[in-house]
Amino acid sequence: MKKKKISKAERNFFALLSFFSPRINTELLFFKKFGRLPDLKNPVTLNEKLLKLKLEEYRDSELVRKCADKYRVREYVRERGLESCLNAIEAVYDRAEDIDWDALPHSFAMKWNFGCSYNIICRSKDQLDKKAAKRQMEKWGREPFWAYYSELQYRGVDKKIIVEEYIGSPEGLPPEDYKFYCFHGHAHCVMVCAGREEGWPRFYFFDRKFQLMRINHDGKEAPDDFSLPKPQRVEEAFEIADRLSWGFPFVRVDLYLTERGVRFGEMTFTPSAALDNKRLPETDLLFGSMV
Structure with missing residues (x-):
């Protein structure tokens, strides 16, 4: 099904609706994406099960809210004995107007x-338009992100601006990010993006042996002999994702594989707001059976 975009006016409407009824917001958004209402009573797909979780468990789970918070999750990572995976913090601010640009690296x-x-x-801070960056951060800071899709794990998060060390290459290339799909403390597979620099990003899933899994459109359409080089430290990254996802029915753990080791990115409980219409229907059912 072709993806139906949500206009700015519709996005604001759905945000207001979240304050009235997160469930109605969720049902209408799902209907807009899939042409049917979600089965939240007896869910079977990953999308439906994550929607049920966000409405019924995540709204009151302090642990999920902590791990969805990109600042407080650092404490959780340390508690799991993985402090070495954390990027160094350069500064933390409550408001965009508090940013001390001169003090940043x-x-x-x-x-x-x-x-x-x-x-x-x-x-390069010398090339950064600081006024434009400040305006952008102020704009983002005013947005009720949780309300757009009723992602209740973000509701009530104490807003912070985090400044972390830059972990890209000396040539200015961003670090390679790997998104691990984890079920009950086991990283089942990892999603990798290829071709982003060339302007034609494709997404592929690989198992723990880094064998291609043809469970999404890009993977299914790949040539028979398609493969990507197995990254260094990917086995270690799978083990780290296992440890971070322990105790959660599902979470996507995002990690970076850098020359200096595996670095933590974030933990995502509702990828694509649990409205992923790019996933193959059979894969949505497969992943749903694992939650």
Whole structure:
């Protein structure tokens, strides 16, 4: 089914609706994406099960809220004995107007802790438009991210701006990110993006032996002999994802594989707001059976 985009006006409408009824918001968004209502009473797909979890368990789970918070999750990572995977913190601010640009290093990664894609990657502070960056951070900081899709694990997060060390290559290339799909403390597979630099990103799933799994459109359409080089430290990354996902029925653990080792990215409980219409129907059922 072709993806139906949500306009800015519709997004604001759904955000307001979340304050009234997260369940109605969820049902209408699902209907808009899939042309039917979700079965939240007896869910079978991954999307439906994650929607049920976000509405019934995540809204009151302090642990899930802590792990969805990109600042407080660092404490959880340390509790799991994985402090060595954390990027160094350069600064933390409550508001965009508090940012002390002069005190920041030459390169860094800046992000809000309560949503998705609210980040600025600065490879050279000398070339950064600081006024524009401040305006962008202020704009993001005003957004009720949790309300757009009723992702209740973000509701009530104490908003913080985090500035972390830059972990890209000296040539300015971003670090390779790997998204591990974890079920009950076991990283079943990892999703890898290829071709992003060339402008044609494709997403592929690999098992723990780094064998291609043809469980999404890009994987299914790949040539018979398709493969990607097995990354260094990927076995270690799978084990780290296992440890971080322990105790959760599902979570996607995002990690970076860098020259200096595996680095923690974030933990995502509702990928694509649990409205992923790019996943093959049979894969949605397969993953759903594992939750």
